[in-house]
Every structure is written in C-alpha cells, then in structure tokens.
Amino acid sequence: MLERIREGSKGVTAKVILGLVIATFIFAGVGSYTNTVDTSVATVNGEPISQQAFQEAYRQQRNRMQSQFGEMFATLEANDAYMANLRESVLEQLISEELLDQNAIALNLRVGDAQIKQTILEMPEFQLDGKFDNARFQALIQQAGFYDASSFSRYLNETMVRQQLVQSISTTEFSLPYQQEMMVKLINQSRDVRYAILSTEGFKDGIEISEQEVEEYYQANQGRFATPEMVKVEYVELNLNDIAGEVAVTEAQAQEFYEENKTSYTKQERRRAAHILVEFGEDKAAAQAKAEEALAKAKAGDDFAALALEYSADTFSAENGGDLDWQTQGSMDEESMDNALFSASEESPVADLVETDFGFHIIKMTDMEAEQIKTFDEVKDEILATMKNDQALELFYEQQTTMEQLSFESSDSLEEVATALNTDVKTSDWLTRSGNVAPFNNADLIATAFSVELMEDGLNSDVYEVTPEQQSIVIRIADYQAADTKPLADVQQEITVLLTQQKATEIARTKADEIIEAVKSGNDVDVALTELNSEFVEHAALTRMDATVDGAIVKNAFTLPQPQADELSLSSIELANGDYAVLQVVAVDEGTAGAQDANLAEQQQRMLSQSTYATYIEQLKANAEIVRTLSKADATLY
Known part of the structure; x- marks a missing residue:
C-alpha cells in the first residue's frame, strides 16, 4: 500500500493536478503558509485553521464564481443563504486538506529531495522556451512571498506528500473490461423508432372554460399571480468618466509635470x-x-x-x-x-x-x-492621460463630498444635490429585491432602497460608491408598491388559455392511448392519425445525442424496453408544449466498439475514483475531532 502511495506522485495525473495547485498558489500568494496563525475558524484534531487561510480560500472561490457567472453573480451574492453555503463549502474543503495532511504524516509518507528538485525543473510556470529559467523561478517565488528556494521547496514537499495520498486513493478504483463493454454498448446503442405527434391545436376549438373553473384555478394558485414588492427611486449619479470628459490638460502643463517628476520616467x-x-x-x-x-x-x-x-x-x-x-x-x-x-x-x-x-x-x-531617462515625447501621451485622470479623480472626490453634505442637509429632496453637481435627478424603473440592472444590481444599495429609513421617513440615502473611484449614487424613494396578487380580471384571459391548453393536452393524451391500444391490437391506425392531422414518422438508427428529434422523444426512446416477438414497445409522451406523441421502438442495435472506448473507460474510472475519494474524506472526518468555530456572524465579515 505504502509503495503504491509513494508511486502516486510520479504519475501523469499527479503532475497535472500538482501543476494546477502550484500555479494557483504562486499567483495568489502564500497566504497562511508564511504568516503567523491568527484566530482559528476551525480545529482539526487540535490543529487550527486560521481566519487568514479561510479568507484567502474564500476570496479565491468568490473570484472564480464572479468570473464564471459575470453580472449574474450579484444576484447570487445578494442571497444570504447561498453565500452562507459557499462559506461552509470553503471551510469543509480546508478541513479535508488538513485531514489529508495529518493522515499523510501518520502514514510516514516522504518525498525525496531529488524528486522535489526535478519537479521544480519540470514545472512550466518556471520555464521559458521549454527550459527551466532560474530568474523566472526566483521572481515568482519571491512574488508569492517565499524568502528563498529552500522555503519554497519545503512547501512543495508538503504539497507533494499530500498529493501522494490523494493520487493513491484516486487510483485504487478501476473498471473491469465487462463494465467498460456494457457502457460502450449503452452509449453506442441506436434504435429504430417511429413516432406520431398529436397537436393540441386541433382540440382547442371545441373547448369551453367556465367562469367557475377560472375562479377555482385562481384561488388555488394565488402564488402564480403574485407581484413582488417594488420601489421606484429618484437618484443622482456621479460618474468619473463624465467628469474626465470635461477636464482639459495642456502640453505645457504636461511638460512641467515631466520636469517635476523626471525620476518617475527614469529607468534605474x-x-x-x-x-x-x-x-x-x-x-x-x-x-x-x-x-x-x-x-x-x-x-x-x-x-x-x-x-x-x-x-x-x-x-x-x-x-x-x-x-x-x-x-x-x-x-x-x-x-x-x-x-x-x-x-x-x-x-x-x-x-x-x-x-x-x-x-x-x-x-x-x-x-x-x-540608467536611462525617457524623453518627454516618449511619455507625453502617458502624462496627459495621467494628469487628466488625476484631475478628474480630484473633482470626483470634491463632488462626492458635496453630494454627501447636501443630501444630508436637504434630506427631503435631491434637487439641491443635482443643481450643485450640474446634473439631473433621474427616476429608475420599478426595482425588486433582486435581478435589477446596473447600478441597481448592488446588493447594499437595493437593501437601502427597501429600508425602513427610506420607506417610512422619506429621507435621502447615504452616498454609495457603486464602483470605488468610478461611480457614486444617492437615492430616495419615488414610489412604492407592496407585494400583492394580481386581480382576477387582469389574469382571467391568461387562466382561460392555460386551462384550455390543459384540457387539450388531456384530449391528446386520451387519443394517444387509443392509438397505442389500436397498434397493440394489430389494427391499422393510419386513418385515425390522418383524422388527427398526424402520421407516423420513421427514424432509423436514432442515437442518444440526436438533436433532430424532440428531446423528450429521444429520452423515452432509450427508456422503453426492447421490443419482443410477442410484445411491442410503445409509449405516449407529453411534450414541452403540451402536445402528445405516440412512440414505438421497432428495433435495437447494440452498436460496435469504436475509437471512443478508451475515453469511456477513463470516464468510468474517473467517476469511480471521485466516489472513492469522497468516501475516504467522509471516513477521515468521522474519525476526527473537528471543532468548527466560524459562526454566521463571523462569516459576514468575509
């Protein structure tokens, strides 16, 4: 077992994972590794997990999500329950890593100096033109906070020891040939089918919906017709880009700046x-x-x-x-x-x-x-841009101070603020507590818009920096609409259409079942289908990935049992638009082994490995003494 563990850090997979770990570490900084332990958020068998380690891990995960979800992340971030779950998952990951480290020590795992050295030499982060570059190595480890190569080597040793253990766990599972063959057959399988779609449009003309039915549906589905609490706000906005557009800097001013700051344009x-x-x-x-x-x-x-x-x-x-x-x-x-x-x-x-x-x-x-000194002509454009931005930023702060003072002194109106800033008071569209467009996708700003202070007291808000040093805003309530339910008169037509569709779908389902029974009885259904403006469509060699056929039909085609000599394989399916389909599987082709077999085997082994790793971590947690001290109140600090 130990030999297998020690071999784990030498495999290709281990090196790939290790490379990702080290790359993330190098460019994010060493965090808790190089700093003293502060107040812990958890202890694992007596070993603390510091607030600093948690903050850094949480920050990185939050940044990854922000990059992944873009503007949608503001909505997620406004959901306290969602962010609490995110914090908990980050903490659990840190606990898992600490347990792995402790277990690796208990197993007396080691990584030799030669292997550490070779790993560093082969890491692409430290290479230029495919070769190890010591200058790049020294620069990156210093950037990450390591004093010298030895301190980085010690960190790498700890990481590789942990990776030995992870790799050994991940490679204990394997899929047998017969399992791989079964998966290949299932994925490569194709089916000959025929299907007929019964459109609900032809059944709607004769359907009548009574007022009583509408009333009953309305009363039973009040939540469907609820309108959320909404506000409209008046606001005054301060934007750095608008201010910069009014700032002018002359070449003479730029020349003077250059002479006074020549050292900034001197290459030491x-x-x-x-x-x-x-x-x-x-x-x-x-x-x-x-x-x-x-x-x-x-x-x-x-x-x-x-x-x-x-x-x-x-x-x-x-x-x-x-x-x-x-x-x-x-x-x-x-x-x-x-x-x-x-x-x-x-x-x-x-x-x-x-x-x-x-x-x-x-x-x-x-x-x-x-030493080299850049000429004025070389840096003129840069100086002009810098001076323009600096002057605009200075004006931005001055106007932001004015905005803060006047919005407080004249708390019942924004007109004085707008006049002083030479701008207009704007009015937003209706805003809800989430899902608004910028700048009202700021969670703090929206929370203020729905606050008692603004709602009941009619005051101006504080000034909010929507984007620091770029955009500030002050708001007040212009209109308010409490959460409510739309009146029946407003939704009667909507309910009538919905109930008509439901009844038409039910008729289509009944007709589909009748067609199925007729087929099973050996009767000719072509005439019946024609009367329903439908016909059977033949589709040979349907695959699971076929995009030319409705997804519900494809899914059901591979759910139905294979047809037998004495039993047909038939089903009726409700489609997303309410129509019904009659589906028959005529024949099944198991397919043949292809070039993708190796990929399928790898996929199956990966799934097994992930399951084994998760079980292993849960077992370590069950046998450990873990104290979680990160409270919900503490978590709001992050």
Whole structure:
C-alpha cells in the first residue's frame, strides 16, 4: 500500500493536478503558509485553521464564481443563504486538506529531495522556451512571498506528500473490461423508432372554460399571480468618466509635470548578479576557508559557473551559473549582498566575501545596464492621460463630498444635490429585491432602497460608491408598491388559455392511448392519425445525442424496453408544449466498439475514483475531532 502511495506522485495525473495547485498558489500568494496563525475558524484534531487561510480560500472561490457567472453573480451574492453555503463549502474543503495532511504524516509518507528538485525543473510556470529559467523561478517565488528556494521547496514537499495520498486513493478504483463493454454498448446503442405527434391545436376549438373553473384555478394558485414588492427611486449619479470628459490638460502643463517628476520616467541602473553560497554547517571557520578559496578562484578569473556547481549550496541557481537575475539598487533582500553587487565594477566584477544568516556569499556582477531617462515625447501621451485622470479623480472626490453634505442637509429632496453637481435627478424603473440592472444590481444599495429609513421617513440615502473611484449614487424613494396578487380580471384571459391548453393536452393524451391500444391490437391506425392531422414518422438508427428529434422523444426512446416477438414497445409522451406523441421502438442495435472506448473507460474510472475519494474524506472526518468555530456572524465579515 505504502509503495503504491509513494508511486502516486510520479504519475501523469499527479503532475497535472500538482501543476494546477502550484500555479494557483504562486499567483495568489502564500497566504497562511508564511504568516503567523491568527484566530482559528476551525480545529482539526487540535490543529487550527486560521481566519487568514479561510479568507484567502474564500476570496479565491468568490473570484472564480464572479468570473464564471459575470453580472449574474450579484444576484447570487445578494442571497444570504447561498453565500452562507459557499462559506461552509470553503471551510469543509480546508478541513479535508488538513485531514489529508495529518493522515499523510501518520502514514510516514516522504518525498525525496531529488524528486522535489526535478519537479521544480519540470514545472512550466518556471520555464521559458521549454527550459527551466532560474530568474523566472526566483521572481515568482519571491512574488508569492517565499524568502528563498529552500522555503519554497519545503512547501512543495508538503504539497507533494499530500498529493501522494490523494493520487493513491484516486487510483485504487478501476473498471473491469465487462463494465467498460456494457457502457460502450449503452452509449453506442441506436434504435429504430417511429413516432406520431398529436397537436393540441386541433382540440382547442371545441373547448369551453367556465367562469367557475377560472375562479377555482385562481384561488388555488394565488402564488402564480403574485407581484413582488417594488420601489421606484429618484437618484443622482456621479460618474468619473463624465467628469474626465470635461477636464482639459495642456502640453505645457504636461511638460512641467515631466520636469517635476523626471525620476518617475527614469529607468534605474540595474545589474545582473550571480552568486555562490557556502553554508556555515557545523564548522563556520571551515566554511569561511572554503568560501575564501572559491572567492580567490573567482577573482583569478576561473569560470564562475563551474565554481558555482562545485561550491554553491544553492543548487538551483548553481545549475544556471549561480544566476540571480537582474537587480536594482535595494532590490536584494540582504543589504550586504546588495552593497556588494553595486560595489562591483566591470574591471572587478567579483565583490569581496559577504556574510548573511545563510552563510558566506560570493557575488559577481555578470552584466550591467546604465540608467536611462525617457524623453518627454516618449511619455507625453502617458502624462496627459495621467494628469487628466488625476484631475478628474480630484473633482470626483470634491463632488462626492458635496453630494454627501447636501443630501444630508436637504434630506427631503435631491434637487439641491443635482443643481450643485450640474446634473439631473433621474427616476429608475420599478426595482425588486433582486435581478435589477446596473447600478441597481448592488446588493447594499437595493437593501437601502427597501429600508425602513427610506420607506417610512422619506429621507435621502447615504452616498454609495457603486464602483470605488468610478461611480457614486444617492437615492430616495419615488414610489412604492407592496407585494400583492394580481386581480382576477387582469389574469382571467391568461387562466382561460392555460386551462384550455390543459384540457387539450388531456384530449391528446386520451387519443394517444387509443392509438397505442389500436397498434397493440394489430389494427391499422393510419386513418385515425390522418383524422388527427398526424402520421407516423420513421427514424432509423436514432442515437442518444440526436438533436433532430424532440428531446423528450429521444429520452423515452432509450427508456422503453426492447421490443419482443410477442410484445411491442410503445409509449405516449407529453411534450414541452403540451402536445402528445405516440412512440414505438421497432428495433435495437447494440452498436460496435469504436475509437471512443478508451475515453469511456477513463470516464468510468474517473467517476469511480471521485466516489472513492469522497468516501475516504467522509471516513477521515468521522474519525476526527473537528471543532468548527466560524459562526454566521463571523462569516459576514468575509
């Protein structure tokens, strides 16, 4: 078992999953891994799950959903129950991950240093042109919050150990050949059918609906005719784009800005660094002697890349000549290393020995780019745009302050606000508590529109930043309509049409059943179908994916039993529009094995693996001591 687990992290699937995990981690940041534990939202066998870890996981999941659902997400977000369920699912995922980590430790799972190193070298996130690039590696792990390659390696070790366990669970299930064959036959199966559609339109002319029937339906289905609570609001809107359209910046002003901010358009001198790290080990003096030996060789002109391979404890950079990428003054974490790099020169590119908490460093400047200043013409358009935006933003804040003051001081009207901002008071369409268009798809704004303060007191709202630094709005109630039920007179025609359709559908069902009985009795039904303006349509080799036939007919065609010599396979089906269909399965072709068999087998195994994994997690939870401390009140903070 353990051997199978250890092999798990070497498979293709494991590498794909691992790549996704690491990519998400790198570009989202290390979160709770590099920070101290704060107040926990849960404990798993005594191990806390921090608020910070929960917040980061929740933020990422919320962002994924916002990207997936677009504007519709505002409606989902306004649903407290939905968002509470989302928070709970995020917490449960974190609990599952903690249980996996603990179980991996209990099983004494390990990942070797060589495997970690090889994984890093093969990760596409760290490659350029298909090859590992140390500069990209260093930049990305620093962006993620790791101090050095060693701290990232430790994190990767934990992730890969967990992945060993996940992969072993996922690969314990397999589908047998006969199961795969059964699935192939079912999916590839085709059926010869014939069907006749009985339209309800021909039955409606003779149908009469009484007032009593309408009344009874109305009373029994009040909810169908309910109208939601609605408001209309007056509002004044402040938009940064509108303000920017009125701002003008001259070229002379841009030139003055350029001269005052020339450093912003100056590209700092930068130097490319390479290093050799000699760790202290147990004998610092011996380490210093070794470092000085390497330093002497480097200053003597020996090949620095070869020296890095021979002496450096930083194996990742050593394989790239000790390269640490381009650096600007002050960009290196250790000031002493930074000073050493920028004290080097083209004549003496190797600096004197540097000591840090990690050991002795030999720093070499391998390349240099001098300071560069962009000309005014190169940055003129950028400056004009920046100045215009800055001035517009300043005016936006000034006008927003005016909006806040006047809407409070003149709380019974928005006219003074509109006059001061040189705009108009607008009136919205009817708004409900959800499903409104921008800017009224803002959950907080809509909650305010339906608040007691605005409804009963007739006051202006606070100013809301619908989009920070882009759009602000203040509202007041213009009209209100309580939730109600439409009067019978308004829906009588609608009910009459609906009941007529229901009766016509019932007639069609009866006729369909009569046709089926006639077919079973061996009678000719062509005349009867003709009288109903219908006929049998033959369809050979119908498949499950056939889009040329009504979906309800296709679904039922593969639900009916296969026809037997002494028993026909027939059914009547109500279609979505109320029509009825008479369906007969004439013959069944099991189909043959095709090129998709491998995909079907993989799909079946994936389904089995997912089921096994879910069962495993539930078992871990059942045997664990889990305390969930994230309350609904706490959750509103996220």
